[in-house]
Amino acid sequence: MEAAQQRAILFDLTRCSGCGKCVEACMQKQGFEGDPSKVKDMSATAYCSLNTVSNPEDSDDEYTYRDLCRHCVEPSCVSVCPVGALDKTELGPVVYDADKCMGCRYCMTACPFNVPRYEWDSPVPTVRKCDMCFDLQSKGEDTACATACSYGATICGTREELLEEARSRIEEDPDDYYPHIYGEHEVGGTSVLFLSPFPVEELGFDPKLGTDPMPVYTWRVLEKIPGVAITAGATMCALWWLTNRRNAVRDHEAREKIQAKAAKAAKKNGSNHEENGHG
């Protein structure tokens, strides 16, 4: 499925009241215990959190925003996983299969948004992160968080629809929005899009991340591997052959010198000794 047709989430900072219904709904849906109002950061038992961010020009002007898995169009976590435990589904959500996981935690290191969390205290640990309610979405329903939000701060739809919606929101109230859809192009595009009244880096969309999908950085090197392997092998074979040949030539020349000397000596001593020089 094209990225445009994949399911996505749009989060609008200007519409969020910080009521926390999304976090509550998420924890309820996942069956996590705990007080949703106390969630300060994503954890192994909270797939999304409400954080605050203030207007860089006016620190009293505060907004709440949600932190959750961005379900990148080309996810780093999926690309680095050596066993295919993480998967970017056709539908859009990035999902995790604990049975395949070997626990290397490369996904956690590689995620540009620091999303995956780990069950550090379990002898059988798993990686925990938002699955964009894959089960609900595959039945055609909205995510738990989008359903719980009554302000349209979190809405759910195809990536194309949401980008359209985001653009029209910016167009309708140009004063309320910073004219940028966070996640449209960052790291090759994410499936969780953000609208904000001011430019933000706190949401994890560091401008240094650029618009190349992260896996490209790796692929630039990985694609050279067959070449490097063959070159290394061939060079070593060539070296071996060259040094061997050089040694052989050297030996041969040395032998010829000895032969020549012997021959000279033989000539002096007379022709009947000639055969001995060829030994």
Add this chain to the structure above:
Amino acid sequence: MRNRRVRKVKGVLWFVLGVTFVVACARFFSGLGTVTDLTDRTPWGLWIGFDVMAGVALAAGGFVLAALVYCFRQEKFRPLLRPAILTAFLGYVAVAVGLLFDLGRPWNIWRPMFFWQHHSVLFEVAWCVMLYTTVLALEFLPVPLEGSRFHGVARFLKRFSLPLVILGIMLSTLHQSSLGSLFLITPGRVHPLWYSPILPLLFFVSAVGLGLAMVTFESRATSWLYGKKSEDPLLISLMRPLAVVLLLYAGIRFVDLAARGVLPLAFEWTWESTLFWFEMVVSALLPAALILSGAAKKGGRALSWIAGLVVVGFVLHRIDTAGISGITRAGVRYFPSWEEIVTSMGVVSAAILAFLFFVERYRVYPPEEEPAEPAPLPPVRVRYRQFTAPLATARSSSLLFVIGAALAFALLPSGAVFGARLVETPVRGSRRVLARDGSGQELLLVDGNRANELTLFPHDEHVKRLGEKACAICHHMNRPGDRETSCYECHRDEYVATDLFRHEDHVRALGGNAGCAKCHADPSLAKSRGNATSCLECHEDMVAGGDLVPKPAADSAFFAPSYMQAMHGTCMACHEAEDEKNGEAVPKLALCGTCHPDPRDFEPTAARGRTQE
């Protein structure tokens, strides 16, 4: 004398192994979090940085020496080849063992073999390491087999040494560099002084340097340990190529920094730049300078120093790249726990013990006073006798192992030994007091909510009110880790967040101390909220009547409902019930937005309060 030195070193190694053994048990039974200081922000720590990254690099001597001997035909180095191959083999096995510790689900380690993910660097590294370890095993196998009844196998394997060596070089080139490629995808984590698109090249070149240094170092170390003739003349001739590699590495590194325009960062004297210079000086600049100045020409200790510097420097480079350089960026400070450090040491100790085992029993080093090319049949038996550990050694080693294990048991936090336990929070301060009102009633002074506030708790009253069977309500409704139910489990209304009562304001309004009796009417009781006059006595008009918010009973309520609670109580309860009756999946009328269409109605400060408290 010689034996005593060996015995001492082995004793220390066995001791470390003993500690590691117990830590390992704790790690596998109770999870990574109990023995490591890893966090969600710093998911890779010392075990990846040292055991895996540095471990693989330290084992580079195998392929470097093999290339020197087989491809460059530098036959004079052949005596160093076997120990180098053995170190490499044991090094890779150690990496695999170290990885088992670090992997969260190590029983799935076989998966990359059957489930191919060609886009993952780690997948490629896994394959290369697996194949190369096999290659190294095949390269080394002839050593223990020669002279045994499997001598034929050894001879058969030796015939394939050249193709094996070339395959080994190919695999090494790939994964030594790929360990650098692992970090290409994490530009945000690695400091720009370390992060570079040519990380793989830097890792490869430094691995070659480190390989040469390791060969030197371990040759010097075994000579010292067993008091055998040193191989200094050979090692001295390794120094020149080492200097070339080190200068090449330093050159590439600086040109790369300059090309990326981050060279100025190295002169900003942050702690990262200090670390960078320290690492560069120790790993490449100082050793190269020492070699070029001719310090190594005489051999001896200078060789050990040069090799040691290179080893320390490049190990530091791996750890820096894998984590340290990114510490400030992760926002969380990570320092390996002692358990992590001991485990890393334990893995190395095991590798060294295995190395010594092979050195003592097989002809790893060519026998002294013999030509470098080993004759096919052994003085193996002789060496076996010569170096066999006497029983005493074995016994003292075992003792040290046990002592180490016991020490680890003593030092490990109980959570790591017995599994993560819930912290018990029993109700404290339970003390019997007689009620002052002369009724003879016995009260309990308890810190019922574990809030460091003692309350007079009428135990008998509770028994009377709840009935005999109700004991369980307080004493067996306990949450895990609690011994008794907290007061607020039943008296939730007493602990709502919107307490409007301000004691100071009342003191002021009622005329200081003179006003106490206005609320604390009964002088025979401890002055507490529980026995104070109810708010309603004075503020009767403040609570609306006749709606869904129950008017607090005159004798029990000390909290006025807040406006929000009142409204939510009035509207939402009904709406939720109605929606449910109508079969709505989501109680839409009960959602915030139904009444508050504009989220800007909410004070941002209110939102902040909610998320930060």
